[in-house]
Amino acid sequence: MEYQINGERLLQNLFTMAQFGQNEGGGIDRSLGSKADYDTREWIKSYWQDHLKVEPETDAIANLWAKHSGTEHRKPLVIGSHHDAVPDGGKYDGAMGVLIATEVLETIVEQGILLKHPLYAISFTGEEPNPYNLSTLGSKVISGRLRKEDLFSVHNRETGESLEDTIKRLGGDISSLENARIQPGELAGFLEVHNELGRHLEAQGLHLSGVSTITGIYREEIQVYGENNHAGTTMMPDRKDAFLALSDLAVGLNEIVGAYEDPDVVGTMGYVKVSPNEANIVPGSAVGIIDIRTCERKTISEIVKKLDDLTEKTEKGRRVKIKRQVLLDQPARIMDEDIINIVKENLAKLKEPENVMVSMAGHDASNMQLLTKAGMIFTRSVGGKGHCKEEFTEDADVIKAGQLALETILRMDEELP
Ligand SMILES: [Zn+2]
Numbered sequence: 001m002e003y004q005i006n007g008e009r010l011l012q013n014l015f016t017m018a019q020f021g022q023n024e025g026g027g028i029d030r031s032l033g034s035k036a037d038y039d040t041r042e043w044i045k046s047y048w049q050d051h052l053k054v055e056p057e058t059d060a061i062a063n064l065w066a067k068h069s070g071t072e073h074r075k076p077l078v079i080g081s082h083h084d085a086v087p088d089g090g091k092y093d094g095a096m097g098v099l100i101a102t103e104v105l106e107t108i109v110e111q112g113i114l115l116k117h118p119l120y121a122i123s124f125t126g127e128e129p130n131p132y133n134l135s136t137l138g139s140k141v142i143s144g145r146l147r148k149e150d151l152f153s154v155h156n157r158e159t160g161e162s163l164e165d166t167i168k169r170l171g172g173d174i175s176s177l178e179n180a181r182i183q184p185g186e187l188a189g190f191l192e193v194h195n196e197l198g199r200h201l202e203a204q205g206l207h208l209s210g211v212s213t214i215t216g217i218y219r220e221e222i223q224v225y226g227e228n229n230h231a232g233t234t235m236m237p238d239r240k241d242a243f244l245a246l247s248d249l250a251v252g253l254n255e256i257v258g259a260y261e262d263p264d265v266v267g268t269m270g271y272v273k274v275s276p277n278e279a280n281i282v283p284g285s286a287v288g289i290i291d292i293r294t295c296e297r298k299t300i301s302e303i304v305k306k307l308d309d310l311t312e313k314t315e316k317g318r319r320v321k322i323k324r325q326v327l328l329d330q331p332a333r334i335m336d337e338d339i340i341n342i343v344k345e346n347l348a349k350l351k352e353p354e355n356v357m358v359s360m361a362g363h364d365a366s367n368m369q370l371l372t373k374a375g376m377i378f379t380r381s382v383g384g385k386g387h388c389k390e391e392f393t394e395d396a397d398v399i400k401a402g403q404l405a406l407e408t409i410l411r412m413d414e415e416l417p
Contacts, residue, residue, distance in 0.1 A: 001039040001248065001349075001403065001409070002085075003107060003111055003113060003401065003406060003410070004107075004357070005103050005104065005107045005168075005187060005399070005402045005403050006103065006106070007395075007398075007399035007402065007408050009103065009106070009108075010099060010100065010103045010398060010399060010402050011395055011399070012036055013047070013099045013103070014091065014092075014095065014096060014099055014398065016043070017040060017043065017044075017083070017091070017098075017099060018091035018095070019369065020034075020039045020040040020043065021034065021036025021037075021039075021040070021085065022091075022110070024085050025088070025389060026389050027087075027088035027089060027090070027388070027389030028085045028087075028088070028089045028090065028091055028389070029085070029087055029088060029172075030083070030084050030085040030089070030225070031057050031084060031086070031087060031128070031130045031131065031261035032084050032125065032126035032128070032132060032134075032166070033126075033130070033131075033132075033156060033161065033166040033169070033170070034129075034241070037083070037084055037170070038169065040083045040169060041062075041064060041123075041170060041171070043081070043100065043318065044056070044083060044102075044123055044183060044214070045063055045200060047102065048064075048066040048102065051102075051106050052066050052068065052102070052105050052106055052109055052121070053109055054067055054068060057173065057252055057294045058172060058178045058208075059179065059180040060167075060171030060172050060173050060174065060176050060177045060178075060180035061125050061138050061140075061141040061142070061172050061173075061174070061177060061180045061298045062125045062138070062167050062170035063122055063123065063124050063125050063138040063141075063142065063180065064083075064122065064123040065117060065120055065121070066102075066105060066120065066121040066122075067120050067367045068108065068118060068119045068120070068121075069116075069118050070110065070115045070116050070117045070119065070413075071114050071115065071116055072091070072116040072117070072406055074116055074117040074118065074188060074417075075118075075185075075186060075187055075188040075417075076117060076118040076119065076120050076187055076188060077115075077117045077118070077119050077120070077187070077188050077189050077190075077191070077407065077409060077413060077416070078119075078121075078143075078187055078190045078191075078372075079095050079100075079101040079104055079105075079119065079120070079121055079122070079190070079192070079193075079409060080097060080098055080101040080121050080122030080123055080124065080192065080364075080366070081095075081096070081097025081100075081101065081118075081123070081124065081127075081192050081193065081194055081363075081364065082094035082097070082098065082100050082123060082125075082126075082127030082128070082138070082364060083098050083124075083127070083197075084126055084127055084128050084130070085098065085216060085293065086128045086129065086387045087126060088388065089176070089387055089388065089389065089391070090195075090386070090389055090390070090391025090392070091129075091341045091387060092195040092379075092381075092385070092391050092392070092393050092398075093194070093195060093197065093219065093386065093387065093389070093391060094128070094191065094204075094403065095195045096120075096194070096195060096224065096379070096393065096398060096401075097192050097193045097194050100121045100193045100398075100402045100405050101121040101122070101123075101193070101405070102121055103402050103405075103406075104119075104121075104402065104406045104409055105119060105121050105223060105403050106180065106387045107406055113410070114344055115409075115410075115413045116413055116414075117188050117412075118347045119235075119409065119413070123137070123139075123215060124138035124139050125137050125141075125167075125170065126138060127139070127193075127363075127364055130231055131156045131158045132154050132155070132156055132157075132163050132166070132240050133154070133204070134146070134151075134154065134159070134163075135146060135362070136362065136363075136364055136366075136367055138364070139364035139367035139368055140367055141180050141182050142182045142259075142367075143182070143368065143369075143370045144214045144295075144372070145247070145370070147177065148174060148175070148177040148178070148393050149196060151163050151164070151174050151177065152164060152174065156167055156415070162300055166406065167380055174410060179386040182371055184370065184371050184372070185252050185371075185372075186371070186372075186417065187371055187372035188372065188373070188412070188416050189336070189339060189372055189373040189374070189375070189412050189416050190338065190365065190368040190369075190371070190372050190373070190374040190375070191374075191375050191376070191377070191378045191405065191408060191409060191412065192205070192364060192365040192368070192374075192375075192377075193375045193376070193378075193379070193401050193402075193404075193405050194359075194360075194363060194376060194377075194378060194379075195378065195379050195380075195381045195386065195393045196209070196357075196378040196379065196380060196381045196384075196386070197361050197362070197381055197384075197385075197386025197387065197391075198360055198381060198384050198386065199381070199383070200263060200357055200360075200382025200384075201355075201357070201378065201380040201381070202380055202382065202383070202384060202414065204355070204383070206293065206353060206355050207351075207352060207379070207380045207394075207396075207400065208323075208347060208350075208352050208355075208377065208379060208380070208397065208400060208404060209347075209355040209356060209357045209378045210316035210335075210339075210340050210343035210344055210347065210354075210355065210375070210376070210377060210378075211335050211340075211356065211357060211358070211359050211365075211375070211376035211377070211378055212334070212335055212340060212356045212357065212358055213331045213333065213358050213359070213374065214297045214330050214332060214333055214335070214359045214361075214362065214363060214365060214366040214369070214376075215264065215291050215293045215295055215329045215333050215358060215359060215361075215362075216293065216294060216295060216296075216297065216300065216328070216329075216330055216332035217291065217292075217328055217330045217332070217362060218291070218292045218300050218316055218328065219289060219290065219291050219292075219306075219326070219327040219328040219329075220289070220290050220307075220325060220326055220327060220330050221287060221288070221289050221324070221325045222249055222269075222288045222289070222290060222322065222323075222326050222412065223285075223286075223287045223322070223323045223324075223325075224242040224243075224245045224246045224287070224288075224320050224321070224322050225242065225284075225285060225320060225321040225322075225323070226239075226240035226241055226242030226243075226245065226280070226282070226283065226285065226286075226288045226318070226319075226320040226383075227239075227240035227282055227284045228276060228282065228283070229281070229282045229409045230280070230281070230282070231233065231279070231280045231281055231282055231332070232280065233284055239282050239319075240274040240284070240318065240319045240320050241282050241283060241318060242259060242274070242284055242285050242286040242320055243272075243274045243283040243286045243316075243318075244278055244318055244392065245314050245318040245320045245322065246272060246274075246286040246287075246288050246312045247287070247317065248270075248310070248317075249269070249288065249290075249307070249310060249311065249322075249355070250269040250272075250288065250290075251308070252314075253267045253268075253269060253290055253303075253307065254267065254305075256306045256307065256310075257303060258290065259348060260299070262294075264293075264294060264295060264358045264360065264406055265293070265294040265296075265299055265353075266292070266293050266294075266360065267290065267291070267292045267293075267303065268290065268291045268292075269288045269290045270291060271284065271288060271289040272286065272288045272289075273287050273288075274286045278413050285305040285410070288305075289327065291358055294332075295332040295358055296332075296334075297309050297331065300329075303345040307324075311324065313316075313372030327358045330362075330366075333365075333366040333369040333370075333371070335365070335369065335373075335374055335375050335376060336369075336373035336374055336375055338373060338415065338416065339373055339374070339375030339408070340375060341355055341414065342375075342412060342415065343356075343375060343377060343404070343408055344349070344356065345411075346404050346407040346408050346411065347404065349392045349407065350400060350403065350404055351417055352400070352404075357378065357400070359376065359378070361386070363376065373416065375408070377401055377404055377405060377408070379393045379397045379401045380393060380394070380397055381393060
């Protein structure tokens, strides 16, 4: 290896960043707009200023940028991830990708490596689900998936603060949101390193992987209308139990999806609300949200068709009315072939199997794919844990992922226009 990252420094930075928002149980509370979000940003900016010898920039949606210039007049390469976390989250999700981006840039600056392209490190705003009900906020704005009009009416459902005020506190400005927008073709490429958040790598005995595709995500809200009635006096055949009908769909979805026996096809009903939600009343109303993930559009259609049949059967059998509404139908995003190949060759160089896998979680990279050639690198999540404080990637894997990222950026600089 011609150039080496500083693994100890990377681990130290990971440890330092994990102090922001760490709660008593060891989990991390660093949601968009929180004090921990603010403090982390201050730390990142001052670290970049001291170590990367750049003046950090904050764009209109408060994404943080460190811009290192190249030797030729080229479009920039971008590397990064996000620094926010889910409530009681782990210290790797997002943070590791931001700190690997930082380490790659620091290595390049420190060792005087000359790049043809400018290289930008980014830490995205609000990637995780948050009290504003907006995820991958920063990358959605720069890729044009969210506009000013979409954001002015948004408020924090817990504190009531407007998103506009929150973004202002973080150094952005929603009224000039178009300034944050990047047009397709303005960048040369994007790379994100992330922990897998699943158990695929561990199950295969692998430590690192490239990513071929980021899964498509389909969500529906299912509303069931039955009849409230007395839990004691209503005879069993007379009931119109909305919760039971919704349960039939939850169990049915699990069976339909499970029948594929494909690790890259999953379905969940993770949100339910039953009303009146009383022990002595047959529930007259129930609402659930289902989430289906696969890379194949055809598979989504097949599953939805089977759910249609099941819905009809359930309406008859449970004597209820069911209304379904699509909330999200986001297609799979295919990562760039050239970057996948570079990652594979670098894996071989690092004596790792040349594995490429599907990401079953959404990431900022899927929005960046709308703008430029995008790629991702995954690290093994021990025990498959993600979005929880038990989230863990071994030190050796963090360091190796950092080295893989550096090698990949150097090759992207060589090979991409
Ligand atoms: Zn993440």
